[in-house]
Amino acid sequence: MIKTLIFLIAFFVAGYSMAQELxxxxxxxxxxxxVYKGGIQNWDVKQDRGGILYFGNxxxxxxxxxxxxxxxxxxxxxxxxxxxxxxxxxxYVGGQDEFGYFFPDAQGILRYHSLLYLLPEDLRKLADxxxxxxxxxxxxxxxxxxxxxxxxxxxxxxxxxxxxLHLGEANGKIFAQVREKGLLQFDQGIWTPYCAxxxxxxxxxxxxxxxxxxxxxxxxxxxGLFIISKGKLTSFKTKFDPVLFNxxxxxxxxxxxxxxxxxxxSGGIYIMNRVxxxxxxxxxxxxxxxxxxxxxxxDKHKNVWLxxxxxxxxxxxxxxIKNIFPDRTKQITSxxxxxxxQSIYIGTSNGLYCSAITGNSADISYSVSNFxxxxxxxxxxxxxxxxxxxxxxxxxxxxxxxxxxxxxPMYSLPGTWMFESLENIIPITDVIAGTxxxxxxxAYSNGRFSNMGKVEGIKETLRFIxxxxxxxxxxxxxxxYHGVYKILLKPDHKSILTVKMFTDVDxxxxxxxNYVYRIKNRVVVATAKGVYEFDSNKNRFVRVSxxxxxxxxxxxxxxxxxxxxxxxxxxxxxxxxxxxxxxxGKNNFSIFYMPELDxxxxxxxxxxxxxxxxxxxxxxNKGAYHINYSKYIRNITRPNIVxxxxxxxxxxxxxxxxxxxxxxxxxxxxxxxxHIPSFNNELNSIHFEFSSTLFEQDKNLTFSxxxxxxxxxxxxxxxxxxxxxxxxxxxxxxxxxxARSHINNESKVxxxxxxxxxxxxxxxxxxxxxxxxxxxxxKVLIKWQKAKHQKAQHRMSYLHQLExxxxxxxxxxxxxxxxxxxxNYKNKELSTMxxxxxxxxxxxxxxxxxxxxxVKNHDIKDSSTSFRHLxxxxxxxxxxxxxxDHLSVHFSHVNTDFFNKLKSxxxxxxxxDLKFCAYLSMNLSTKExxxxxxVTIKAVEVGRYRLxxxxxxxxxxxxxxxxNEISKTKMI
Numbered sequence: 001m002i003k004t005l006i007f008l009i010a011f012f013v014a015g016y017s018m019a020q021e022l023x024x025x026x027x028x029x030x031x032x033x034x035v036y037k038g039g040i041q042n043w044d045v046k047q048d049r050g051g052i053l054y055f056g057n058x059x060x061x062x063x064x065x066x067x068x069x070x071x072x073x074x075x076x077x078x079x080x081x082x083x084x085x086x087x088x089x090x091x092y093v094g095g096q097d098e099f100g101y102f103f104p105d106a107q108g109i110l111r112y113h114s115l116l117y118l119l120p121e122d123l124r125k126l127a128d129x130x131x132x133x134x135x136x137x138x139x140x141x142x143x144x145x146x147x148x149x150x151x152x153x154x155x156x157x158x159x160x161x162x163x164x165l166h167l168g169e170a171n172g173k174i175f176a177q178v179r180e181k182g183l184l185q186f187d188q189g190i191w192t193p194y195c196a197x198x199x200x201x202x203x204x205x206x207x208x209x210x211x212x213x214x215x216x217x218x219x220x221x222x223x224g225l226f227i228i229s230k231g232k233l234t235s236f237k238t239k240f241d242p243v244l245f246n247x248x249x250x251x252x253x254x255x256x257x258x259x260x261x262x263x264x265x266s267g268g269i270y271i272m273n274r275v276x277x278x279x280x281x282x283x284x285x286x287x288x289x290x291x292x293x294x295x296x297x298x299d300k301h302k303n304v305w306l307x308x309x310x311x312x313x314x315x316x317x318x319x320x321i322k323n324i325f326p327d328r329t330k331q332i333t334s335x336x337x338x339x340x341x342q343s344i345y346i347g348t349s350n351g352l353y354c355s356a357i358t359g360n361s362a363d364i365s366y367s368v369s370n371f372x373x374x375x376x377x378x379x380x381x382x383x384x385x386x387x388x389x390x391x392x393x394x395x396x397x398x399x400x401x402x403x404x405x406x407x408x409p410m411y412s413l414p415g416t417w418m419f420e421s422l423e424n425i426i427p428i429t430d431v432i433a434g435t436x437x438x439x440x441x442x443a444y445s446n447g448r449f450s451n452m453g454k455v456e457g458i459k460e461t462l463r464f465i466x467x468x469x470x471x472x473x474x475x476x477x478x479x480x481y482h483g484v485y486k487i488l489l490k491p492d493h494k495s496i497l498t499v500k501m502f503t504d505v506d507x508x509x510x511x512x513x514n515y516v517y518r519i520k521n522r523v524v525v526a527t528a529k530g531v532y533e534f535d536s537n538k539n540r541f542v543r544v545s546x547x548x549x550x551x552x553x554x555x556x557x558x559x560x561x562x563x564x565x566x567x568x569x570x571x572x573x574x575x576x577x578x579x580x581x582x583x584x585g586k587n588n589f590s591i592f593y594m595p596e597l598d599x600x601x602x603x604x605x606x607x608x609x610x611x612x613x614x615x616x617x618x619x620x621n622k623g624a625y626h627i628n629y630s631k632y633i634r635n636i637t638r639p640n641i642v643x644x645x646x647x648x649x650x651x652x653x654x655x656x657x658x659x660x661x662x663x664x665x666x667x668x669x670x671x672x673x674x675h676i677p678s679f680n681n682e683l684n685s686i687h688f689e690f691s692s693t694l695f696e697q698d699k700n701l702t703f704s705x706x707x708x709x710x711x712x713x714x715x716x717x718x719x720x721x722x723x724x725x726x727x728x729x730x731x732x733x734x735x736x737x738x739a740r741s742h743i744n745n746e747s748k749v750x751x752x753x754x755x756x757x758x759x760x761x762x763x764x765x766x767x768x769x770x771x772x773x774x775x776x777x778x779k780v781l782i783k784w785q786k787a788k789h790q791k792a793q794h795r796m797s798y799l800h801q802l803e804x805x806x807x808x809x810x811x812x813x814x815x816x817x818x819x820x821x822x823x824n825y826k827n828k829e830l831s832t833m834x835x836x837x838x839x840x841x842x843x844x845x846x847x848x849x850x851x852x853x854x855v856k857n858h859d860i861k862d863s864s865t866s867f868r869h870l871x872x873x874x875x876x877x878x879x880x881x882x883x884x885d886h887l888s889v890h891f892s893h894v895n896t897d898f899f900n901k902l903k904s905x906x907x908x909x910x911x912x913d914l915k916f917c918a919y920l921s922m923n924l925s926t927k928e929x930x931x932x933x934x935v936t937i938k939a940v941e942v943g944r945y946r947l948x949x950x951x952x953x954x955x956x957x958x959x960x961x962x963x964n965e966i967s968k969t970k971m972i
Contacts, residue, residue, distance in 0.1 A: 021281070021285065021368070021369045022280060022281070022366055022367070022368060022369055023324060023344070023355060023364060023365050023366070023367045023368065023369040023626070024322030024324055024363075024364070024365025024366070024626045025286055025287065025322055025323045025324070025325070026315055026316045026319045026321075026322050026323075027315075027316040027319055027321070027322075027323070027596075028282065028287035028288065028313060028315050028316075029313070029314040029316075029698075030287070030288070030289040030311060030312075030313050031311055031312040031313070031314070032289065032310075032311045033310075033311060035069070036055075036057075036062055036064070036071075037069060038055075038057040038058070038059045038060070038062050038069070038071050039057045039058025039059040039079065040058065040310050040311070041079070041309055041310070042055050042056065042057050042058075042294060042295065042307035042308060042311070042312055043056040043057070043079070043081045043082065043294050043295060043307060044056035044080070044081070044082050044083040044294070044295040044307055045083070045295040045296070045297040045305050045306070045312075046083040046084065046085050046091070046297060047085075047297060047299050047300065047305075048085050048089050048091070049089060049667075050089075050640075050642065050660075050667070050693070051065075051066075051299075051300055051640055051642065052064070052065050052659070053065075053297075053299070053305060054083055054085070054091055055083075055295075055307055055312060056079070056080035056081055056082060056083050056094075056295070056307065057071070057079065057080060058079040059071060059073065059077075059079070060072050060073035060077070060079075060080055061073075061074075061080050061083075061091065061093055061102060061110075063110070065642045065644045065659065065691045065693060066642065066691035066692050066693045066694070066695055066698060066701075067644070067689070067690075067698075067721045068644050068645070068691060068721075072102060072110055072112065074093070074095045074098050074112065075114060076096070076097065076098050078095040078096035078097070078098055079095060079096065079128075080093045080094065080095050081094050081128050081129055081130050082094040082129055082130055082131050082132040082141075082142075083132060084132035084133065084134045084139060085134070086134050086137045086139065088103075088137070088666060088667070089103075089666075089667040090102070090103050092132050092134070092139050092141075093112075093129075093132075094128070094129025094130070094131075094141050094143075095128070095129060096126075096127060096128050096129075097116075097125060097126050097127065098116060098126075098129075099114075099116060099126070099129050099141050099148065100112060100113050100114040100115045100116065101113055104659075104660035104662050104667070105658075105662070106662055106675075107655075107656055107657055107658060107677070108657045108658040108659055108661060109655060109657070109658030109660075110658055110660070115150060115155060118150075118154065118155040119155055119157060123146070123157055126143045126146060126148075127143050127144055128143060128144075129141045129142065129143050130142055130143065130144070130167075131167035131168065132167075133167055133168055133169040133174055134169070135169055135172055135173070135174055137151075138150070139151075140167055140174055140176075140186070141167075142164050142166070142176065143164065144163050144164060144165075145159060145160075145163070145164070146158060146159050146164065147159075147164055147167060147176060147191075149186075149189075156189075158191065160178050160181075162178055162179040162180050162181065163179040164176060164177070164178060165177040165179055165204055165205060166204070166205040166206065166207075166208070168205075168207060168208030169208065170208050170209055170210045171210045171216065173185060173186070173187075175194060175208050175216070176191065177200060177204075177205040179201070180201050181193070181196065181201065182194070182195050182196035182197060182200040182201050183195040183196075183218075183228070194228070194231060195231050195232070195233050197232075197233035199220075199226065199233060200233060203220040203221065203222065203223045204220060204221040204222070205218050205219070205220055206219045206220060206221050206249050206250055206251055206252065207219040207249070207251055207252035207253065209252060209253065209254045209260060210254060211227055211274075212229070214229060214230060215227055215228060215229035216228050217236065217252075219249040219251075219262065220249065221248050221249060221250070222245060222248055223245070224236070224238070224241050224244045224245060224249070225238065225249075225276075236276065237276060238272060238276030238277075238278075239276060239277060239278070240270065240272075240276075240278055243264075243270070244262070244264070244270075246266075246267070247265060247266045247267030247291075248265040249262055249263070249264055249265075250264060250265045250292070250293060250294055251263040251293060251294060251295055251296055252296070253296045253297070253298070255271070255296070255298035255302075255304070256298070258273055259271055259272065259273055259274075259279060260273075260274075261296045261298070261304065263293025263294065263295070263296050263306065264291070264293060265291075265293075266292060267283055267291055268281065268283025268284065268286070268288055268293065269281070269282050269283070269288075269293050269296065269304070271317070279366070280317060280366070282315055288306070288308070288313050288315075289308065289310065289311045289313060290308040290309055290310040290311055290313075292308060292309030292310070293306050293307070293308060293309075294308065294309060295307030299693075299695065300693070301635075301637070301694065301695065301696055302317070302318035303316045303318050303319065303695065303696055304317050314695060316695075316696045318635065318696075319696055320627055320628040320629070320631040320632035320634075320635055321594070321596050321597070321625060321626070321632065322365045322625070322626045323622075323623055323624075323625060323626075324346070324369075324617075324623050324624040324625065324626050325369075325622075325623040326346045326348055326355075326371045326623065326624070327348075327350065327353065327371065327373070330350060331622055332348040332349050332350045332622075332623065333348060333349040333602055333605075333619070333620070333621055333622070334348050334349075334602075334607070334619040334620055334623060334624035335347050335348065335349070335380070335381060335382055335383070335602065335605055335607050335619050336381055336382065336383045336384040336394070336607055337384065337607070337609035337617040337619070337624070338384035338385070338386055338391060338609065339364075339611055339615075340391045342356060343355060343356050343357060344357060344364060344367075344617075345374075345384055345402070346371075346617075346624055347381030347382065347383065347384050347393065348381060349380055349381075350378070350379075351374065351377040351378045351379065351381060352373070352374040352377035352381050352384075352393060352402070352407065353371045353372065353374065354371065354372055354374050354405055355367070355369055355370050355371040355372070356370060358370075362612075362614050362615075363614045363615065363631075364611075364614075364615045364626065365628065374402060374405050374406065375405065375406045375407060376400070376406060376407040376408075376409070377393065377395065377400070377407045379395060379396045380395065380396040381393060381394070381395055381396075382395065382396065382415075382416065382417050382418065382463075383416070383417060383418040383419060385418070385419040385431075387419070387421060387428050387431055387444065387449070388426070388428055388444055388449075390448070390449060392410075392419055392431070392442075392449065393407060394416040394417055394418050394419060394433065395407075395415070395416060397412055397413070397415060398411045398412045398413055398415065399411055399416045399419075399433055399440070399442070399451070401448075401449060410442065410449065410450070410451045411451045414435040414436040414437045414438075415435060415436040416433045416434070416436075417433075417434045417435065417436070417463040418433070418434050418463065418464075418465065419431050419432070419433050419434075419442070420432050420433075420434070420465045420466060420467050421467065422472050422473075422475075422489075422493065423472060424469065427444060428444060429443060429444050430442075430443060430444075430493050431443075431444070431449070432455065432465065432467070432475060432493070434462035434463055434464070434465040435461070436461050437454075437459050437461065438454060438455060438457075438459050438460060438461075438462065439454070439455035439458065439462060439465070439475070439496075440452075440453070440454055440455065441453060441454075441455050441493055441494060453494070455489070455493065455494060455495060455496060456494070456495040456496065457487075457495050457496025457497075457499065458485070458487065458496055458499055460477075460479055460482070460485070461479065462477045462478075462479065462485075463480075464477060464478045464479075464515050464516050464517070465477045465516070466516045466518045466523050467518075468523060469518075469521055473489045473490070473491060473493070473497075474486070474487070474488055474489070475487040475489060476516045476523045476534075477516060478514050478515055478516040478525065480512065480513055480514065480515065480604075481512055482501065482511075483501045483502055483508070483511055483514060484501065484502045484503075484508065484514050484516060484525055485499055485502075486498075486499070486500045486501075486502065487499050502540075502541060506539075506540045506541060507532065507535075507538075507540035507542060508525065508527060508532060508541050509527050509528060509529035509530075509532075510527065510528050510529070512528075513527065513528045513555070513557070514526070514527050515556075515557060515558065517559040517560070518561070519531075519544075519546075519559055519561050519567055520546060520561065520567075524544055524559065525541060526556035526557060526558065526559050527555075527556065528555040529552065529553060529554075529555070530544075530547075530551045530552045530554055530556065531543070531544040531547060531551060531556060532544060547578060547589075548586075548587050550587070550591060551569075554571050555571055555572055556569050556570070556571055557570050557571065557603075557604075557606055558570035558606035558607075558608065560608040560609075560610060562610030562612075562613070562616070562629075563610065563611075563612055563613075564580075564581065564613055565580050565581075566578060566580055566581070566610075567580075568608045568610060568616070570601055570606040570608070573598065573600070573601050573603055574593060574594075574595075574598050574599075575593070575594045575597045575598075575601060575608075575618060576591055576594065577591070577592050577594075577629070578590075578591055579591070579592060579633075582633075592636075592742065593742065594632070595697075595699075595700035595741075595742070596697075596699070596700060597618065597620075597625060598700075600620045600621060600622075601618060601619060601621075602619050602620065602621055606619065607619035613628075613629045613630045614628045614629070614630055614631070615628070616628075616629050635696075636741075636745060637694070638745060638746070638748075639692045639694040639697065639701060639739045639745070639746075639747045640692055640694065640739070640747055640748075641690060641691075641692055641703075641738055641739045641747040641748065641749075641750045642659065642690060642691050642693060642750075643657070643688065643690050643735075643737065643750055643752055644659045644689040644690060644691055645657060645658060645659055645687075645688075645689040646686065646687070646688055646689075646735075646752060646754075647686070647687040647689075648679060648683040648685070648686060648687075649683075649685040649687050649724070649726070650682070650685070654683070656677060656679070657677070657752065670750075670751070671751065671752055671753060673753055676732070676753050676754060676755055678754070678755040678756070678757050679754065679755070679756055679757065680757055681730055681756060681757050681758060681759035681760075682759070684726075684727055684728040684729075684730075685724070685725065685726040685727060685728070686724070686725050686728065687722065687723075687724050688705070688722060688723045688735055688737070688752075689721065689722045690703060690705070690721055690722070690737045690750075691721050692739040692741075692747065694739075694741055697741040700741055700742075701719065701739055701740070701741055702717040702718055702719050702740050703717070703718060703720065703721055703737060703738070703739050703740075704716070704717050704740070705723055705735065705736060705738075706735075706736045706737075707725060707734070707735050707736075708733060708734040708735075708736060709731055709732060709733040709734065710725065710728065710733060714736075717740060728756050729756070730756050730757060730758040730759065730762060731755070731756060732754075732755045733753070733755070733756070734751050734752070734753045735751065735752045735754070736749050736750070736751050737749070737750055738750070897967075898917075898921065898966070898967045899914050899918075901966050901967070902914060902917060902966065905966070906950060906951060908950060909950060912943075913946075913947055913950065915933075916929075916933075916943050916944075916947055917947065917963055919933075920944075920947075920959055920960055920963055921963045921967060923960055926940045926941060926944075927940075
């Protein structure tokens with residue numbers, strides 16, 4: 001009973017001690033199945049030589065390159081229980097009734113190669129493959145009923161009468177546990193007994209690890225740790241055995257020569273040293289998403305990856321930057337730090353916290369965290385200073401002296417910002433406090449500080465004060481919104497003698513945002529345009545030459561010099577350090593920024609406490625940060641760059657490169673440019689994915705890329721890890737990409753060469769066709785132009801001929817008009833002559849009358865007047881006959897065409913008929929025609945009748961109109 005009670009007490013004491021967290025917590029990143037798009041459970045984790053991680057997942061093989069997760073399923077879609085990677089970078093996997101390896105094809109895409117076919121059909125029921133161990137590229141697979149040995153494409157099958165419980169490797173040898181037989185060793189193809197201790201016949205071994213040159217360390221599920229040396233089993237006692245018995249060891253791994261990581265089923269992960277002491281512990285309380293650890297990997301940067309029962313976790317145990325949470329139940333801001341009497345004090349927005357420093361590590365972050373709130377410190381703690389081995393606290397309610405974790409007030413008001421000693425001697429007698437309403441004096445005597453009251457002469461709130469080393473009565477102070485004050489105290493330091501304020505008119509770049517500090521034993525002012533100091537000869541501020549010109553345009557809000565002479569600074573919430581131990585170029589210093597802290601410091605209330613190079617404390621919005629600076633510098637490594645995938649974008653994305661360069665069926669670091677991939681022109685939109693396996697710096701990595709042949713310059717640095725190019729013209733291209741973790745800390749350039757083929761219409765044979773078609777087109781064009789020219793010539797000739805014809809017709813028309821005018825004129829003459837003839841007819845009628853009268857009177861003597869008159873009349877008649885002949889000739893000349901028409905139609909017409917027709921066409925009356933023809937009217941009517949008959953006219957046809965119509969018709 002007593003033994004049981006003692007055991008229970010020891011158990012709970014050990015459990016309590018193990019529940020203590022470390023003071024500094026490294027960055028923990030949790031990945032859920034919603035992030036990696038796979039199954040919840042993960043069983044194993046491995047990393048290849050390129051830095052890519054592989055996880056055995058319930059849904060297959062998970063890969064992670066720092067930015068992109070990919071899931072590769074097994075043929076039977078079973079879970080991957082175990083993993084192993086050989087020297088050729090083959091990723092061996094074990095599933096349910098399936099085992100084999102993944103290896104990239106010529107396009108760098110992982111393909112699965114099953115080895116199940118190497119077993120006889122009756123031996124292929126293997127159940128789950130739980131363990132994989134590799135020695136000299138000989139691969140061993142373990143299921144409960146068999147161990148498989150794969151070598152030179154041959155698989156040997158080893159079975160046992162009971163059960164194979166575990167398989168592992170240590171010191172280059174393969175070991176296996178068999179139920180009821182203990183631990184066996186594989187030696188030259190034979191399983192020989194190695195340790196047959198009763199414990200090993202009953203307990204379940206979960207891991208086998210090297211512990212010495214001739215000894216191994218094994219973990220068991222329920223009975224803790226054991227050491228086997230020369231075949232003898234001994235228990236390995238640790239201070240946390242009760243925890244291991246209670247939480248059970250599912251997996252363990254050696255992570256360094258002197259440290260082992262132990263993963264439990266319900267307590268998270270413990271990291272212990274060779275003597276069994278817990279160095280670090282991480283579980284759900286520290287930030288893990290699950291306490292059931294199934295696989296552990298220490299990656300190439302010495303940080304830990306955990307395969308969990310629910311998700312995946314990353315612990316940056318090798319990180320030089322860690323979080324400190326003084327109160328894990330509250331979100332508090334840290335403003336001040338101080339190590340005092342082997343305790344670390346942190347002033348926060350919710351009071352002062354204290355934790356004793358334990359352990360022997362020079363890095364305080366490995367101390368056990370046992371923070372307790374110091375009494376009477378509720379509220380804002382702005383500053384902590386140690387003078388004469390006494391700790392003073394600047395608080396919003398005044399100044400307090402910390403004694404035995406109790407804050408003793410020295411004055412309650414005004415609120416105090418900070419303290420500054422006026423002397424460089426020990427003990428310090430006078431301390432000036434910067435308060436909300438000016439300055440306050442504290443005096444040290446008889447082993448204690450006492451309040452000496454307000455320093456009269458200034459009422460400005462002074463959060464930044466620095467004593468001048470050259471003058472103990474001179475204080476420099478600043479107000480961010482007013483300027484810099486030069487305050488000269490009276491010798492008793494109880495009042496101010498003079499105050500002078502300096503602004504932009506006195507050399508400072510601006511009136512605002514000026515902060516005074518002491519750097520390299522001189523008073524400097526951090527400004528929005530670099531760092532300045534006061535030149536007493538010029539009575540104005542000038543730039544500090546100590547930092548060269550590198551910080552001239554950098555806004556600085558905080559400066560702090562550490563014990564090694566390095567200067568820490570804050571610029572717009574970015575933390576950097578000017579390291580004078582590392583010259584760079586022409587400068588005797590180097591500047592390092594810490595992007596891990598970007599935006600996390602307290603703006604306007606920056607605070608850096610540099611205890612030593614392994615312990616730098618920085619105030620933050622959430623808790624605080626601890627930096628092991630010497631380790632941080634050692635950990636600055638050149639990032640690598642991984643080209644994860646190349647996809648052709650079309651109706652559906654096509655993966656053409658899977659992230660692995662392969663040459664001669666082996667993994668290569670660079671692309672084999674003797675086999676450049678070429679893509680069809682219609683697939684000329686390309687997507688690139690790239691990343692880096694510097695997981696610790698994931699949030700701070702930036703990338704730059706260039707497509708040679710398309711881009712003229714490198715892109716600007718960006719955290720974007722993918723790039724798309726669309727509608728690339730035909731040609732050969734080289735995609736270059738590089739990564740950067742810090743300024744001037746760039747990776748090598750990684751290149752991927754490819755070719756976009758010419759479109760079918762842009763190939764050489766199409767160009768020949770184009771030349772032929774062009775020549776043919778030119779020939780056709782020439783022929784067409786010639787035909788067009790000829791056609792134009794013909795048209796011009798035709799138009800010319802038309803013009804000639806038109807002119808000729810115009811001439812003919814004019815001639816016809818002239819002829820018609822002449823005809824009209826002659827017709828008028830005929831009309832006139834006809835009238836004359838008619839007049840003569842009248843004269844003849846009168847003659848007849850005269851003659852008739854003479855005859856009647858018988859007066860016919862020649863001498864008579866009547867006779868003579870008769871003779872004249874007769875002469876007139878003679879002239880009439882001549883005129884009639886002239887009229888006949890003239891009418892025939894004018895109306896030749898008319899007569900010809902009549903003759904051609906009616907050849908039987910006589911000359912007299914033609915004349916009769918001519919008179920009719922002149923529209924002469926019957927009487928006038930009778931007179932002209934010297935016939936009777938009766939004869940004229942008879943002639944008309946006969947003419948109508950010869951012309952075969954109907955009675956209703958008008959003879960004049962008929963003849964007139966004939967005169968208008970053209971000759972045929």
